[in-house]
Amino acid sequence: MDIYAQRDLATILLAEATSQGFEVSNLFGLGAVFLLxxxxxxFVAAEFALVSVRHTRIDQLVAEGKGSAKGVQKALTHLDDYIAATQLGITLASLALGWVGEPAVAHLVEPPLVFLLGNVLGENLAIGIGVAVAFTFITAMHIVLGELAPKSVALQRSETAALFIIRPLDLFLRIFRPFIWALNSTGRFVVKFFGLGAADEHSKVHSVEELEMLVRQSHKAGMLDAQEEILLRKVFEFDDKTARQIMMPRTEIVGVTENTTLDExxxxxxxxxxxxxxxxxxxLDQIVGVIHVKDLFPLLRERENRHSLSKGSTSSNHSSKLGMSAQNEEKKFALSDIIRPALNVPESMHVADLLTLMRQKKAHMAVVIDEYGGTAGIVTLEDVLEELVGEVQDEFDTAEEDTIADIEIRPDGSALVSGLVMLDTIEEHFGLKIPLEQAEIFDTIGGYVLGVLGRVPTVNDQVALGDYRLTVVKMDGLRVDRLLIERVNKKATVSGS
Incomplete structure (x- = not known):
C-alpha cells in the first residue's frame, strides 16, 4: 500500500467515525479519563506518602520553619482521618473513571472497529470488541498511572510527596469531613458488632524482634556499618541480661579486710x-564497703609531711620517738575513715535496672548477693557499659588479661576460650544451642563442662556440645581456666580420667 492509499484509508476512517456519531464531547470524555x-x-500517593514519611524528619522541617511541614505534622497526628480521606478520594475517582472513562474510550474505538470488522464479524461483535478494548485501556491506565506509579514515587520520595499533597488533601478533608466522620463511625460500629475493638491500622509500634530485624536489614542494605549494627543489637539484648551474668565471680574478687594497715x-x-x-x-560474705585508691593519697601525703618535719634530728631519743610515732600512726589509721558504702544488688537484677540504680547512687561498684545472702560476685560500671560497647581496655590491662576474657580463634578454625565466657556468648559465636537443663544451672562454659562431667575437671578432659568438642586445656585450682573448642565431623563423647 503506497502513501496515497494510506491517506485515503485514514480519510475514509475519519469520515466513517464522524458518520457513526463521533462528537467533540468525546474529547472532553477522554480528557476526563486522564483527569480522573x-x-x-x-490520593494513592497521598496515602503512601503519609504512612511512609519519617516523623522525625517532619519534626525537623517544622523546626526549620518549612511551611508545608506543619500541615504534614498535623496529618500525622490525626493520621486515620487523613487516610480515610485518601481512601474516599480513591473510591470516588475509581467509580467516576469506570462511569465516564469506559464509554468515552468505547465511543472513540467503536466506529473504526465497526468499519474495519463490521462486514467480517458483524456490527454487534465489533462493538463488543470495542467495549473490551476500552475496558482494557481504562484498567491498564488505572493500575499503572493511577496506582503503581504514584505508589512507587511516594515510597521513594515520601518527604517530597507528603509536602506536595498536604494542602490539597487538607482542603478535600475539610469539604468531606462530615461524610468521612459518618463512614468512620459506621465502620467502628460494624467492627464493634463483631466484638472487636477499633484498631488504629496506620500507627505501627514495632516489637523488639521487629526492630532487630530492621537493624539487620539496614546493615545488609549498607545503611549501617558493622560497628553500628553490633552496638544496636547489644542495646536490644541489654535488658535480657542479669547482674549474675556480667559480674566478676567471687573467686576472682580482690579485696582487703577491715583490719588492713595503711602499708598493707x-x-x-x-x-x-x-x-x-x-x-x-x-x-567475703560480709563486705562492709568499698575503698578508692585515690583516698590513700591524702594519708600518704600527711605521713610524708610528718616524716619530713622530723628529718633534722639525729638523736637516739628522737629515733625512739620516731618509732613510737610510727606505731601511733598505725593506731591512728582506721580503714573505716575512708570506706565508702557498698551497693548491694540481687544477682537476678536486670542490667538496665542496675545501670539506673548505679547512676542514682553514684556508685561505680556493686556487690552481687545470692539467694542465701552471701556474696556471689561484684559488678562495676565498666562491666555494665561493656555489655553495650564491647570490651574496654585501660592502661592497666595487660595483653595476657585481654586474651583470657576473649575468644581466640586459631588458624585451623578451633578456638581457645576462657572458662568464664558466658554461655549465651558461646551460643551466639558458634551457633550452638546449650541444653536448657544446663543453661538454667550454669552461666559460663566452664560451669557447663563441670556439670556435664559431674566432677572437678582435669586437663585433657573432653565433653561434647553439638558438633563441637570441648577440651580442658588449663585449670586454675578447681576452676576451668581455658578450653579448646573444635568442630568435629561426628559428635564427641565425654572422656577423661
Whole structure:
C-alpha cells in the first residue's frame, strides 16, 4: 500500500467515525479519563506518602520553619482521618473513571472497529470488541498511572510527596469531613458488632524482634556499618541480661579486710590493677564497703609531711620517738575513715535496672548477693557499659588479661576460650544451642563442662556440645581456666580420667 492509499484509508476512517456519531464531547470524555486517573494517583500517593514519611524528619522541617511541614505534622497526628480521606478520594475517582472513562474510550474505538470488522464479524461483535478494548485501556491506565506509579514515587520520595499533597488533601478533608466522620463511625460500629475493638491500622509500634530485624536489614542494605549494627543489637539484648551474668565471680574478687594497715593497703593497691577494692569483715560474705585508691593519697601525703618535719634530728631519743610515732600512726589509721558504702544488688537484677540504680547512687561498684545472702560476685560500671560497647581496655590491662576474657580463634578454625565466657556468648559465636537443663544451672562454659562431667575437671578432659568438642586445656585450682573448642565431623563423647 503506497502513501496515497494510506491517506485515503485514514480519510475514509475519519469520515466513517464522524458518520457513526463521533462528537467533540468525546474529547472532553477522554480528557476526563486522564483527569480522573490523575486524581486517583494523587490520593494513592497521598496515602503512601503519609504512612511512609519519617516523623522525625517532619519534626525537623517544622523546626526549620518549612511551611508545608506543619500541615504534614498535623496529618500525622490525626493520621486515620487523613487516610480515610485518601481512601474516599480513591473510591470516588475509581467509580467516576469506570462511569465516564469506559464509554468515552468505547465511543472513540467503536466506529473504526465497526468499519474495519463490521462486514467480517458483524456490527454487534465489533462493538463488543470495542467495549473490551476500552475496558482494557481504562484498567491498564488505572493500575499503572493511577496506582503503581504514584505508589512507587511516594515510597521513594515520601518527604517530597507528603509536602506536595498536604494542602490539597487538607482542603478535600475539610469539604468531606462530615461524610468521612459518618463512614468512620459506621465502620467502628460494624467492627464493634463483631466484638472487636477499633484498631488504629496506620500507627505501627514495632516489637523488639521487629526492630532487630530492621537493624539487620539496614546493615545488609549498607545503611549501617558493622560497628553500628553490633552496638544496636547489644542495646536490644541489654535488658535480657542479669547482674549474675556480667559480674566478676567471687573467686576472682580482690579485696582487703577491715583490719588492713595503711602499708598493707598501699602494697595491695600497688600490686593489683584495680582502683576500687571491696572491704570485708572475716569473709567475703560480709563486705562492709568499698575503698578508692585515690583516698590513700591524702594519708600518704600527711605521713610524708610528718616524716619530713622530723628529718633534722639525729638523736637516739628522737629515733625512739620516731618509732613510737610510727606505731601511733598505725593506731591512728582506721580503714573505716575512708570506706565508702557498698551497693548491694540481687544477682537476678536486670542490667538496665542496675545501670539506673548505679547512676542514682553514684556508685561505680556493686556487690552481687545470692539467694542465701552471701556474696556471689561484684559488678562495676565498666562491666555494665561493656555489655553495650564491647570490651574496654585501660592502661592497666595487660595483653595476657585481654586474651583470657576473649575468644581466640586459631588458624585451623578451633578456638581457645576462657572458662568464664558466658554461655549465651558461646551460643551466639558458634551457633550452638546449650541444653536448657544446663543453661538454667550454669552461666559460663566452664560451669557447663563441670556439670556435664559431674566432677572437678582435669586437663585433657573432653565433653561434647553439638558438633563441637570441648577440651580442658588449663585449670586454675578447681576452676576451668581455658578450653579448646573444635568442630568435629561426628559428635564427641565425654572422656577423661
Amino acid at each position: 486517573v490523575g486524581l486517583n494517583g494523587f 593497703l598501699v602494697d595491695k593497691a600497688s600490686d593489683e590493677r584495680f582502683t576500687r577494692l571491696p572491704v570485708y569483715r572475716n569473709t
